[in-house]
Amino acid sequence: MGNLKKEKPLEVDQSGKFNRQKNRFTTPFGNNPGELPIEAGRYRLLWSPVCPWAHRSVIVRRVLGLEEVISLGTASPMRPNIPRVDWEFSLDEGNKDPVLEVQYISEVYLNADPGYEGRPTVPAMVDIKEKKVVNNDYFRLTNYFETVWSPLHKENAPILYPESIREEIDALNDVIFHEVNNGVYKCGFARSQEAYEESYDTLFNQLDELEKRLATSRFLHGDYITDSDVRLYATLVRFDVAYYAAFKANRNRIVDFPNLWGYLRDLYQTPGFGDTTDFNAIKVHYHLSNHIASDDQKSLNILPKGPDMSIINTPHNREELSGKQEKFLIV
Incomplete structure (x- = not known):
């Protein structure tokens, strides 16, 4: 198989901190010379x-x-x-x-x-x-x-990355990436107590901040779903079934945060979110499959029975914060 490394790559520094590998193929999509052409079916x-x-x-x-x-x-x-x-x-x-x-x-x-x-x-x-x-x-x-x-795009596709607030979206995305999206991995793949606790504290401090933010705002940037919400959702929906136990991110579950939990239910019940979410696959992977930066034995190949995620379909009443039934900005 070419030059692929045969051993598991340990993306961990000398202090025990997990450092994710950089992406190798980063040529942008676009219409300028040297960019990847936009083409259906390609x-x-x-x-x-x-x-x-x-x-x-x-x-x-x-x-x-x-x-x-x-x-x-x-x-x-x-x-x-x-x-x-x-x-x-x-x-x-x-x-x-x-x-x-x-x-x-x-x-x-x-x-x-x-x-x-x-x-x-x-x-x-x-x-x-x-x-x-x-x-x-x-x-x-x-x-x-x-x-x-x-x-x-399809006709009347929503605007997920509005030009008017792209700077705010990009800034929040950067924080979400380092402290939440990758933050759970920094907890799970830490190889020293100090590195783990530092990542753990950073993760939950940011979740506390997001909990406050979502107390008065239906979504992260107001009344409509944006790219930031997609990025946060991908971690939150895996949290209770995987990261809480498998990655030792166990101060709180998302269900313990009233606003984050309501927000997660709101997104899950939106077409494109819940219908692309496979809880069983997520549990199988994080609890039974081998991971990068990990040589740990899994728990005797036992798949956890819980948690019961059917409660993610319960009413959330988040529309009261926006006064709108629609969740997407459509121009």
Whole structure:
């Protein structure tokens, strides 16, 4: 398999802190020279429903109506039992993605760069004809979908990244990424008590701040769902079923925060959010599958029975904060 490292890459520094690897394929989508062209049917988005980074791109793809424009390939929640970190298409017939005809996501990474040595990650946008990864920049991918892909949006698609508040969205996204999205991983993959406790405190301090913010605002930037809400949702919806126990992020569950819990229910009950969320897959992955930066034995391969997430469908009454039934800004 080319130059892919055979051992699990430990993205941990000398102090025991987890430092996520940088994205390798970051060429932007756009209409300028050197950018990836916007073209219906050219790309396939690879994901696994367990991954928060990939999930948010799938949510935006659905909300904006890009499902007929960008196809979707789904990897198994269980990482393959091979001597490297990878994703496998074991859910598909013949254990191969039916469009790209590959068994492992690493194959399209090596097609793009035979010397690639990092972890093959999702989401990954793949050029279907060449079977090569062209972009795995999870931090910016939703923004590309929201902006330069707009000519291919469905009719009356919502505005998730309004120009008037992009600076505020970008600033909050940066905080959410470092302290919440990646914050839970910093707890789970810490290799020293000091690093773990520092990450734990940062995570819950930020959740406390977000709880206050959502006391008077239906969504993070007011009355309508934006890109920031998609990013926060992807972590919150995995919190009680995975991060709380598996990553030792156990000061509180999201259900213990009145505003965050109501906000999460509001988003989950929105088309594109709950219908792309697979709690069983999430639990299987985080409790049974092997992880990056982890050599720990899982708990005797026992899948936790709880929590009961059916309560996520209970009324939230968050519309009272906005005075509106609609959740999206449509111009």
